[in-house]
Amino acid sequence: MTKVDYPEELRHLITHLKRLPGIGPRSAERIALWLLRSPQSPSADLAKALTAASAGIQLCPSCGFFASLAAGCILCDNPARDLSVICVIEQATDILPLERTGAFKGHYHSLHGRLSPLDNIGPEDLRIAALLQRLRGGPVREIILATGSDVEGEATANYLAHAIGKDFPDITISRLAQGLPAGGGLDAADDLTLYRALSGRRPVSGPPP
Amino acid sequence: MTKVDYPEELRHLITHLKRLPGIGPRSAERIALWLLRSPQSPSADLAKALTAASAGIQLCPSCGFFASLAAGCILCDNPARDLSVICVIEQATDILPLERTGAFKGHYHSLHGRLSPLDNIGPEDLRIAALLQRLRGGPVREIILATGSDVEGEATANYLAHAIGKDFPDITISRLAQGLPAGGGLDAADDLTLYRALSGRRPVSGPPP
Structure with a gap:
């Protein structure tokens, strides 16, 4: 008897979703089923957004953004x-x-x-x-x-x-300056950060005499 | 000065990815950037898989699979x-x-x-x-x-x-029968499971006389 599994198109979609960073096999399956079962047909919208982004965006040859x-x-x-x-x-x-x-x-x-x-x-x-x-x-x-x-x-x-x-x-x-991050106490800073904060210390202007 | 943000197509893609179950704003951004920066153009493949799945799959009117x-x-x-x-x-x-x-x-x-x-x-x-x-x-x-x-x-x-x-x-x-799950000791079973396992107990065939 044939092994029962999802139809090929669905398995194919799960395979592609699984390749995304941070998406495991279980999440990929959950997302694929959600895409197919949602009444607002989000997969068509997502496919359109994907095509528009990959066709309409390039890295700026000057700055790289x-x-x-x-x-x-x-x-x-x-x-x-x-x-x-x-x-x-x-x-x-x-x-x-x-x-x-x-x-x-x-x-x-x-x-x-x-x-x-x-x-x-x-x-x-x-x-x-x-x-x-x-x-x-x-x-x-x-x-x-x-x-x-x-x-x-x-x-x-x-x-x-x-x-x-x-x-x-x-x-x-x-x-860029290196030193204590904003909001951090001295006890939270590691040795190298403290060393750099010390060696990069800046003069403080005192009150006007 | 204009606020600097990603191009519209990229923001649009992030918005659509954010709607997927289990994907937060940070994951959506990470996935979108990965899709755009990968040299194998995975977004085209994913868009194709999405279109194929949403066009080629329906729920069986009889069983619902x-x-x-x-x-x-x-x-x-x-x-x-x-x-x-x-x-x-x-x-x-x-x-x-x-x-x-x-x-x-x-x-x-x-x-x-x-x-x-x-x-x-x-x-x-x-x-x-x-x-x-x-x-x-x-x-x-x-x-x-x-x-x-x-x-x-x-x-x-x-x-x-x-x-x-x-x-x-x-x-x-x-x-479906209810009772102890396979591999579980009695100490791991909750009260209701034990109650159902007891009331659903089955006769054991003894050794032939």
């Missing part, structure tokens, strides 16, 4: 942003939290990764050549290296500082 | 299955675990729910009329009520036993 083919890059196409400062980040997704601070009005450059010898990721795998190309073309005054504060982020920042400093000695190269 | 429009219902169209026994389950998905046991070769009837006054689900919301219609049409000898062993499942089974027994006095109506 997600750009709409129809509307262009919201960052690079904005004439109000400061062309003289470029903030270098590891991932395009790092742009949103930086934007939420409201403290930066310049341009961005996503490396799409970071130096990681253990994963076989070297300088040629990152968008470093594109960054140097941008510096050759534009009136850039400052580069902010906003890579992570872990070992790979530090190594990437050091590599970039060297590479940029060699070719563009007039450009100021800065790095 | 997922049936392929192309291949038909794997259960109802199988001539080797016993037409004289119908196993009534709450959900179409209950069929797979029952099939895995290999102990049942009859037909199924999914109610697509169970009586639940608290959720405003009454007999007219379930596929009970369709079940009685099937009984009128075919040579059914036995009905197995395989609804759950919780309060709603018991109430549904009681209602069905009464409705079927009234119109079809010749049909045997049975219910």
